Amino acid sequence: MSSLSLADAGATERSESARTRPQINVPLGLILPPALFVIALVGLWAVLSATGVIPRYILPAPDAILNEFIRNYPVLTKHALATMGEAVAGFLIGNIVAVVMAILFSYSGLLKDAFYPFALISRAIPIIAFTPLLVIVLGRGQPPVIAVVSIAVYFPAFLNMMRGLASADVDYHEMLHTLSASRWQRLRIVDWPASLPYLFAALKVSASIAFISALVAEWIGANQGLGYLVVISSQYFKLPTLWAAIIVAAVLTLLLLAIVVILERLLHRWTATAAEL
Amino acid sequence: MALQTEAIAKSGSLSWPGLGPTARALSSRPRAVLAPLAVLIIVLALWQGLAASGAISPLILPSPTAIAGAFAIDGGNLFYHAAYTTMEALSGFVLGNLLGLALAVAFLYSDLSRRTVYPLAMAAQAVPIVAIAPALILWFGNGMAPKVFVTVFLVFFPMLVNALRGLRSADAEVMELLYTLSASPRQELVMVRLPASVPFLFNALKISACACFVAAIVAEWIAADRGLGHLIVLYGSQYRMPQVWAAVLIGTVVSMAVYGLVVLAEARLAPWLTRQRPISD
Amino acid sequence: EDLQKLSVVLGYVPNVESFGPEYALKMGFFKEEGLDVAVVPAGQGVDQVQMVSAGTVDIGISNPELILAGTAQGGKFKVFAAEFQKTPVAMTCRKDSGVEKAKDLEGKRLGIKTPAKPFADLFMSKNGIDPTKVETTTIGPNDISVLIAGRIDCEVTTFAFNEPRLIEAAGVPVNVFSFGEFGLNSQNDSYFVQESFFNDPAKKELLVKYLRAEIKAWEAFFKDPDAAAKFMVDGGFTDGLDIDQQTYQAQKQALYMKDALTAEKGIFWINPKTWAETAENTFLSKVTDTKIDPTPLLTTEILEKVAPPKM
């Protein structure tokens, strides 16, 4: 830390974990650096494409993809909506199940003893092995995709919540213990607030997993969605379509992340760090 | 009832020591071993019954005994491919986590890098591997490299997010102490931020202990001539389901073993995390 | 009136290869037969043999190798029609690689999709190619960019009228080696159901109605393949179909669907000789552990009732 920052550097440090950090009120300052960076990257990409360093049969030039967006946006929109629905539904289901499971495990020794290993193992199984089964049980279309997303997404939240629910300072627990608080009160008053930083870290991870797993699942068992579009367009070597679909997926991922970050700020003001993004 | 006298790991994950010292767990807390064992036996029995009843096609779900049979027929081959995948997965695990941690540290000290690179790292997570596989093969050839790349790619992000959060979780008072001691940023990192982030770091390691195998297998699934992913595709295309499930099972067991190692490492490296709570009911 | 439900899973993503089911559906031919048909598109990751064996769909359209492999693993199927008399499966090579005949493959680089590995080996051994002299790499399921980039000289497997066209469109001329001419013929896109389904007389009757309606669609295809391609592209069954490629495919495909047998018996006829060859190859390539006699699998009973046009 430079001596220039003087005391307010210390104050900033303090705010990071225990206090509200002053919000950066200039959205421009928030948006500008990444925007400039993206513009620079696209420029580089255009140059590399034009000079043939990036072959077009791998990654088309930016203008080809832009053209694809203009020409083909109804198709992209249709598939994007399908994927978004699946990813968001899976994200919600997976995370809610994870949180509920973590809570049950944290407060019931028997449940935890009996099922914790399986909760772990389920993540270690490659979901691809599941997909045909899911397609057969749930039929083709969105349900198996949502199931795959839920399974892929639950793990970070589950693990982080198991940890977060156990993370509260022992002193707090001793206090509640002497107050003879019920399990529910311990959860509500201490463990839940203490676990929020863990939960939000997990939600950010799973926001990214949600879309990739929706895409992979669509690749296997769907007839719509960006993953399907990726497969179809790769089967017919339509690279502009393929990359347009990828870009849409990436943007949607960022959108979901942004929602998580905003939620974090709203729900958890006392530890939220400004400008996570 | 008040506190139990033997230290009970505070963190939930600690008290189930993975595939580690089962014997010790059995002697100190038999339920932690017997209960899952009971669940396992019930599940296997139902599964066997279901498969035997013919309700589920053997081209979809083989019986547990058939899977066990696959090991007998094809064990050597399975283990050869599993070793290959393990090498890819572990390389990706190590490199990906180091990358994630390094990025988190960079983001911590450079706001600009965080604001520019973080969204892109996030967006990159949404790029389906199918789509970039041809590019990977083109650039990295067709050996382990592209698989390790995919694994790194999928592993670094959980570490990045958790590490970033963990590095910021240091207690304000402790940060103040280091500040008044005029610690350098590096000292602050090594002495406070990293230790404070240990619970988060281990969670990321646990997430990726499983994810690295899934990632390596998916990468092999696309184009590989070796590894469990290759076996799953090849055997799958021939409907040799017991072998497919055996390959899946090996992958699962090996990644659980890695998970168990992470758990053991955590208990070793972070003993202060085990301060015990009073047991209220 | 009461329509009877029936479902069919296509052999691939909807394209002119599956013109029959899609056109019959669109034109109401199935309805005319009293059928309510659900057409399930396929493509990457969809396995028709598994779906039929699990009862998820009634009719599957798939490759004989897969139907035989499924049979070897305990599936019980009945094959009642076949789209192709000659397999469209092919090896595609860059013209500039100089591979003009099979033997030329020696000293060249061959890209192999994982499921095609056993057949690639068989292809080489059947055609006197020393596999140790061929540098092989595994490629992705839809990967033609490696070939375009020149990292490999040839790849298996491709469809004769699909990938070659795409590769040439990217500026790389190719030679195509149709597997049928190299001892690996097979009746691709064979139509099959579970044996129990076929053994139910009421259901068997549905198959007759189904095939009758589909054949009616195929008659339209043969009248005007170009229009069929246009129908598939405009129908929006698959996003991103290309009219030029589909027109090309339609014209080529017709040649693969007809031969002496269909001229004598009718299109979609089942050729036991081809099946015997495929069964032999499936065994030789170790995809099945035993040599399967395909005869009990095959039936021309439905075809005989439908009496497709002889072309």
Add this chain to the structure above:
Amino acid sequence: MGSSSRSGGLTIRDVGMVYRRRDQVTTALTGCTLDIPEGGWASLIGASGCGKSTLLRILADIVKPTSGVALVGGVSPAEARSARTFALVSQQSTMLPWRKILANVELGLEVAGVDKAARRRSAEEAIELVGLKGFEQAFPSELSGGMRQRAAIARALTLKPRFLLMDEPFGALDEITREKLNFELLRILKETSATLLLVTHSISEAIILSDTVAVMSPRPGRISHRVEIGFGHDRTNAMRDDPAFGAYEAELRHALHGPASSARPASHPIPAFAIH
């Protein structure tokens, strides 16, 4: 003195406590015995690390003694805890950092299921009593050390417990605030006929607030001395002038520091007492 018709006070009988950490064993308490009748006021004084907090934590059912018996109101600490008969003010004045002061003070009543309006009222009263009015909406991190300590006292007071277990509750307070709170505490004890066990480092505070002062000696911690304070329960600040007060002080000092130190806390045996 102080003992009432109710079932019992605080009983500590032959309590021992051994902490095991990894390789090492710390014997924090051995053979501690102490009885405080219902309604009685007792203080615990002793050197740092001698086991005072441990004893309180045993009574509060946070740790279980490795030997001996502790009773709170005639029942085990666990039962007393379930019945919510005691309140503990812990040494580190624990506040939930994400709750504002008002919510932190309300916490005890909230856990006990008291309705919102009533607990708000109690909390506001207690906050006023400890001199924190105006800081209801501050987070704990925005208070000074002494203010946080007072908030913790306020939380315990809202509970109107039968037994008050306080671990150096006034340690971070200046003399005036401390004395004011001492007398507020006395008033409340009398109003509610509560039993008090107080850990303190101030001998005079111990005398002012107690019927019985127990002196603990360290390594291993045990109760080495007991001084009964004969002031009855009507206490005024004037009792400091009572010659008895000085005598008690001397006795306690003596008990704490050994025979030579009864005049002042000065003459304990440290090597270089007067520094050139």
Add this chain to the structure above:
Amino acid sequence: MGSSSRSGGLTIRDVGMVYRRRDQVTTALTGCTLDIPEGGWASLIGASGCGKSTLLRILADIVKPTSGVALVGGVSPAEARSARTFALVSQQSTMLPWRKILANVELGLEVAGVDKAARRRSAEEAIELVGLKGFEQAFPSELSGGMRQRAAIARALTLKPRFLLMDEPFGALDEITREKLNFELLRILKETSATLLLVTHSISEAIILSDTVAVMSPRPGRISHRVEIGFGHDRTNAMRDDPAFGAYEAELRHALHGPASSARPASHPIPAFAIH
């Protein structure tokens, strides 16, 4: 007294501090002025929440005053911090929970880049000094409150700083330990000619350890009184018997509590002082 040839002591000139929290504004300090010459010993006493810690935190460069100037050794707190001329013992005796006591005590020297053997030696010495021998390998959570506090003192002492800023370092200690450490501190101050600024709630401790006692009055915090203690730097416990000691006590009490209270800390205006 105490002032040396070095560049400067502690200077607080017209310092004001306003904390803003969300909607509310707390004026913690206004127009505080205080000079402590190099090598001088000063104490800060005052009511809980009057701004003592804030003042120390300003000198330690943790917070920046909203007005006025603070200098440590003639330079800004930030520069003093970089130059490592001061050590702070904070009110909450911060320990890194993942480090054992020895490592926690070594921390300051470790940060300063002192080699392993030397810092180990210093730390062990300091640990011995504060009476924590035998607890080097314990985690902070395994120590009593007073023991943690002593560990924090030990850490500061290892640094042998030019300026010692101590925020109630002895608050959680019993009288004996406290007094022992008082005199150890005096010895070290003399040995190192360090400058001391001590926050304490004990008037007698302030007198024993200071040349100057500054009295702060609350709301908003300012320095309302300064008492010079004329005992020189050779102090023994005997000074307690000096009539001057009593006079200083009375004066400080008076300054703290108002005119009526010079005799005892008792007569501050609380409503019901004597309780029936």
